[in-house]
Amino acid sequence: MASLSDVNKAAEFWVKRKIQLTKNTILRGTPLGCMKMSHIIKEACREASIYRDEGIDGLIIENMHDVPYSSSVGPEVCACMTVVCAAVRGICPFLPLGVQILSSANQQALAVALASGLDFIRAEGFVFSHVADEGLLNACAGDLLRYRKQIGADRVQIFTDIKKKHSSHALTSDMSIEETARAAEFFLSDGLIITGASTGVQADPRELREVSQSVKIPVLIGSGVTYDNAERYLDANGMIIGSHFKEGGHWANALDPERVKRFMGKIHNLRK
Numbered sequence: 131m132a133s134l135s136d137v138n139k140a141a142e143f144w145v146k147r148k149i150q151l152t153k154n155t156i157l158r159g160t161p162l163g164c165m166k167m168s169h170i171i172k173e174a175c176r177e178a179s180i181y182r183d184e185g186i187d188g189l190i191i192e193n194m195h196d197v198p199y200s201s202s203v204g205p206e207v208c209a210c211m212t213v214v215c216a217a218v219r220g221i222c223p224f225l226p227l228g229v230q231i232l233s234s235a236n237q238q239a240l241a242v243a244l245a246s247g248l249d250f251i252r253a254e255g256f257v258f259s260h261v262a263d264e265g266l267l268n269a270c271a272g273d274l275l276r277y278r279k280q281i282g283a284d285r286v287q288i289f290t291d292i293k294k295k296h297s298s299h300a301l302t303s304d305m306s307i308e309e310t311a312r313a314a315e316f317f318l319s320d321g322l323i324i325t326g327a328s329t330g331v332q333a334d335p336r337e338l339r340e341v342s343q344s345v346k347i348p349v350l351i352g353s354g355v356t357y358d359n360a361e362r363y364l365d366a367n368g369m370i371i372g373s374h375f376k377e378g379g380h381w382a383n384a385l386d387p388e389r390v391k392r393f394m395g396k397i398h399n400l401r402k
Contacts, residue, residue, distance in 0.1 A: 157210045160196040167210060171217045177385050178218045184387070184394045188226035190252055190370065191215050194381065199233035199264045207231065208238045215246035228252060228289070233264040236288075237277045244283040252323065252352075252370075256290035257313045258302045267294075271317040287320040291352060292341075294325070307337050308344040321348035321367065329353060329373060329381050335362045342366075357393050364400065 230252035239251040255267035332354030348367035377383040
């Protein structure tokens with residue numbers, strides 16, 4: 131049986147964890163959600179303006195801090211995400227913008243993108259079932275693309291994770307990442323995303339080469355890109371960067387403008 135001091139220590143830990151996470155934008159209705167929407171919108175626009183001013187090519191708006199994730203996303207999350215996305219679109223009228231709603235709320239993300247004038251979504255579980263930390267995720271390509279057609283969102287592109295991070299792929303261990311990529315292309319993905327095993331973990335450059343040679347659609351790197359290793363991923367059609375731009379390079383921390391500036395300075399030089 132745990133002692134009273136153990137209980138107090140655990141309580142202190144979770145209070146500190148909540149204070150740390152609530153410095154970020156956490157939506158109402160989620161376990162740690164305590165922010166007013168006005169604060170969330172202000173913070174999202176502040177970060178978007180930093181990215182925009184440093185020359186970022188595009189942005190993805192995501193409810194990353196709404197832990198623990200659920201595959202049953204309520205209407206309140208969709209409503210909040212629509213308001214935030216519309217506000218970011220207002221200050222970034224010409225920047226390509228996308229949205230991802232965790233976990234695997236891909237139809238909801240399409241609806242949000244359409245309503246707020248965004249250009250693309252990032253979708254999980256597009257082809258082949260796998261076991262994620264949220265539970266079993268089944269393939270959604272057929273239903274998702276039919277939904278896109280039904281709501282008139284054909285202009286919203288769908289970029290899809292393959293061999294998704296934070297997941298076990300034992301169910302499809304006999305399927306290589308190239309076979310998975312070709313299946314996603316066959317099922318009309320607009321682009322593929324390769325990641326490491328978890329958030330912030332480097333993707334394998336070998337997988338980038340193999341997948342790029344296997345398909346004719348764009349291939350993006352979705353995790354682990356840093357100032358020090360960006361050269362390894364220059365053959366990708368895009369790099370999705372989150373953790374590296376945060377204080378200390380940790381995903382849960384606040385955005386560090388100097389990290390963004392330094393990274394984009396290097397990218398601009400590499401493009402010359």
